[in-house]
Structure formats: structure tokens, C-alpha cells
Amino acid sequence: MKQQVPLVLCFLFGIVMILTEFSPHTASQATYKEIANWGRVISPFVFVLAVVTLIQTHWTRIQRRVEHWQYSLVVFFGMIVMVVAGLPYGPQHPAFKWLFNNVQVPMDATMFSLLAFFIASAAYRAFRARTFEATLLLLTAVIVMVGNIPVGDLLWPDAASNARQWILDNPNLSARRGIILGVSLGAISQSIRIILGIERSYLG
């Protein structure tokens, strides 16, 4: 029963959504709209799932005293502080705003900024012209980087940004389109397998 109900629901809604997508009939469009409304109602429950998973994961880490378990306490501390600051008065309350602007934003931005340091270090070590393909990649990357910055325009007026634009408009675009087509065909075949109940890994 645990398997059959989700499979039947998946099949029914999958088929209905495909049919309504291609039928302009009023009844078909009303069904489509209604299912889309259900989707909007169900979507917020993802947050419940996310919070429960977060609590479970970090609670287990603390219980088992795994390496760096202390950081899981910080997760709970941060979560409780933000909920206490935001829940009673909403996100417009100065305390919540202060925490967001002065704690969350700088910390989040810092984590992302660290990438620049690692990319520079990795580029220095890994970007070596060992083979023809590696040399091609290296040259393309350098041209795009030079064309992407105003200094490139200063050094080679028009040439740098034109070369970058050509790479983006031609080889990049062709490769991206190929990837999009491949991924789309894969998504269609995978969707058919899920709707027909052949692919069941999503059931866990």
C-alpha cells in the first residue's frame, strides 16, 4: 500500500498534467489551474521538511559526538535566536533586521567570497598547458577573462570584448544548446519512466 498509493497518484497527476498542457478546452484549463493551486498549497510544507531534517541531522551529530559536533550547537543557537527575533513581530522588526543585515548577510557573503581565494590558488596549480585540450581551455579562459574586464578594453580596445563576445556567442552557445537538448531529452525519458512507475527510486 505504501508503494501503490504514491505510484497511482504519480501516474494520475502525470497523465492529467500532460493532457491539460496540450488541451485548450475550458475544463482542461480549469483542471490545470486547480492542480497548480494545489501545488502552491503543498509547496510551503517543504520548509517543515527542511527544518525537521536540519534538526534531526544536527541533533544526531550532537548525540554521537561526531567530529566538530560543537558547530551543531551553533546551528541550534542561530536558529533559535532568529526564530525568537522574527516570529513574534515579523521580519520588519528592527531586531530581526539588525541580525539579518549584520550577521547573516556578512557571514553568507564571506563564505561565498572565500571561493575567490580557492579559485586563484587552484588556477595557479591546475591550469597547466599539459595537453592540446588543456591549452585550448586555458587560452579560452584567458581571452574570456581579459574580455570581461574594462582593463581588457583599455589594453586592446574593442578586440578583447569582441573576442569574449564571439566565444560566448558561438562555441559556448553551441555547446550549451547541445547540453540543454541532451538534458531535456533525458528529463522527458526520466519523467515517462517515473509516470509509468518504472523508475521508483524517489519512493526511498
Place this chain on the structure above:
Amino acid sequence: MFEKLMNIDRRIIFILVALVVIIPMLFTFSIPLNVSEPTQKLYDYIEGLPAGATIMISFDYGPSSFPETEPMAAAVMKHCFDKGIQVIGITLEYIDAVPLADRVMQQVAEEKDAVYGEDYVLLGYRPGESFVILGMGAEIASVFDSDFSETPIGEIPMMQNITNYDQVSLLLNLAAGSSVEGWITYGHTKFNLKIAAGVTGVIVSQMYPYLQTGQLVGLLAGFRGAGEYEKLINAPGEGTKGINTASFVHLLIIGLVVIGNIAFFVQRRREE
């Protein structure tokens, strides 16, 4: 020497990166910037809209990527307010984009004397990205019954004449993720909504197929796109600063790659 160069301590590279980021930020200077075609297209499209038209901005970025996308939002909104174009702000992908959107909208509004509810509005966040896009195509009020501060949508003056995408001249998706594809699939294909994108540098290359097909009317590419738009509206700001700083980081990385390769080839020749 070359062996040492090849195995340089990564902390030295980290210090160099920190220096080339910090030092340019301490000085005000301007480097000439060519405006690329995708940026020009977006500018021309907005420039061609009549006063009283409405554009929607979907703020789909979080605090980690706001330095790149926020200058785009500011530049486009400045252009809109100068032309009397109304702006609707929403958030679909990142719940924490709401306070970021609120902050930048307020800053630009103060600078341009725009009035909340008459010239711009921030509707806030709704989960279920594709369902929200589809729902707004039928009726915006069915998805956003109030703005982000719980004011009913019926009490907001500028929303009185806006029912769905038919009254929205452009959707600008400022994105750090995959939301642009969602807007194209559901907003453009199903409702013929005009879409433009402003994205972080790392996902720019993914947008080009949509530009070529005309599914995107324009594209702002990272700091450069923001800087270019600021140049077009003659209001240099954070985008210009950002691309100037990024210039030096790019040059450092190129320099490191060149040095690394020289050391690599010399070392290889010696070994042979």
C-alpha cells in the same frame, strides 16, 4: 627557483588576492567600459517603454551573491523611476532575498523620490516557484494577496490596474540560480511575458542560447553588466566599483596562470 615557484605556499596567493581586492576599493578611479550588446538591448527595451508602464523584478539571489546582482537592481530601478515606470518586486527562489530587495528598493526610492505603493511595491516571497509563476499569469492577487508587510494588495494604489502579466511590460529576473529557466518555461512560453535576466558571472554562459532565440530581451552579466548599465544611465555606482575591483583580481589570476605555466615548462625542459 622554478621548483619553488611551482610549489608556492597557497597562503601567499591568498594574501595577493586579498591585496588586489582591498587596494582598488580604497581609491576612486574609472576605467573605460564598452557596453555589450545584451546590456544595450535591455536598456533600449526599458528606454522604449512609455511612462506609466510596469516592470516586475524577481529578486532571486541571496546574501552570498547580492554584491553582483544588487547593483543591477539599483541601476534598472533608477532608470525606471527616471522614466516614470512602475516597479513590482517579488522573490521566488530565496526567502532571504526579501530584506535585500526591501533594502535596495528603499535606497533607490529615497534617491529618486519614488513613493511606495504608487511607484513601486514589494510583494515578497511565495514558495513553489513554477506554480507561483503560473498562478500570477492568471491573477497576481490570487498568489500575492498582500505585500511583504501584510498590506492587502487591494489597498495598494499602483496594483489597482494590474491583474496579471498582461499589464506587465517586462520581467527582470535577477538570479544567482536556475530561476531564469523557470521564468522562460512558464512565464514566456505560456503567457508570452517579456523576460530579461541579470545573473551572476558564473551562470552568464548558460543564458546565451535564450538570448539568441529571443526568449530573453536582454542580459546583464555579473559586475560587468551592472557597470555597463550604470554607464548607460550615467550613474556610476557599486557595479562600476565592482568591475574595477574584479579587473585586478582577473589580472592577478591571469598573471598567476602565466607564471605557473612558465615554471611548468622550464621545469619540464630541465627534467628532459
